[in-house]
Amino acid sequence: MRFGTLVETDEDIRRAELADKEDPPLATPVAKAAQSASPVVTAKPRRAASFKPTRRPPICVLTVFDDGKTEGEVIRIRGDRFTIGRAEGDFLIPHDDQISSKHIEITRQLVSGEHRWVVTDLQSTNGLFLRVSRTILKDRAEFLVGNGRYRFEQGGQQLADTVDHIASGPIPAGTVGSDQVAPAGSSAALVELVAGGIGTRQILTKNEYWIGSDPGCAFCRSADSFVEPRHVRVFRAPDGIWHAQNNKTANGVWLKVPQVSVEESVLCQIGEQRLRLKVGE
16 A cells, blocks of 8 residues: 555445435524524535446346245346347256247347347247236237236237337337227137147136136136236226236236336246346446
8 A cells, every 4th residue: 555545444435325314404503582483404515426337328137036036146237138048148047948048138229329128039939928017918918827828819910929129219118009909899718828739718708807716717727826816807998908907916917028128127037937127226
């Protein structure tokens, strides 16, 4: 150490960082004659914000959940591209046979001077699923409920399940646009997808159905320990468009998507692996 230089200790830094958490300033004493007036408060000097980089593009924090938990391995993605798969990529999950060799790609894109992070399904066998609160059901939309996988079917023009690229413009906040929904009045059905093919297929003639472990649900999953008694409400709105809505359950509802833009934070599932992506940490 050069003479005259004193390194700031961890304790010095900790005390400085806690300075903003001091109690608010006390009222300044005033003369007795003025005690009935409002006390004079000494303004607290403005303190500097905590330092953070301002020139580099934002990073993305990936959390690969441990089994049955909402925490796990944390990876900070600093480059423009990061791939996850069973056998190829920057992060491997070799034990999950529902994950494709190269399953998803996380990319940082610059659009109109603004950075955004995008997760894209790489034409995987079993797809990319996004946790949603409520979504419009387009023709052939798929979603997960516990260990179950369902597909909504309705007449009208079908859309591809995946796309090769993402548009250069902003991504809509919703899952699908109204122009992507099959016309109202056409027959609709909900199909359970099972290993090797199709399970139960039920025509939707009522305006509301429930998926859950309760025997009274039209789609009963009594043997599925990850499903609540009333887990998902599937309903037809007055305009004839079908929706699926999570009933505030712990394990949620997961919609199959070709790709998703991460505005702040999203929860995704590939195979049996759940992930969180958060921008800017």
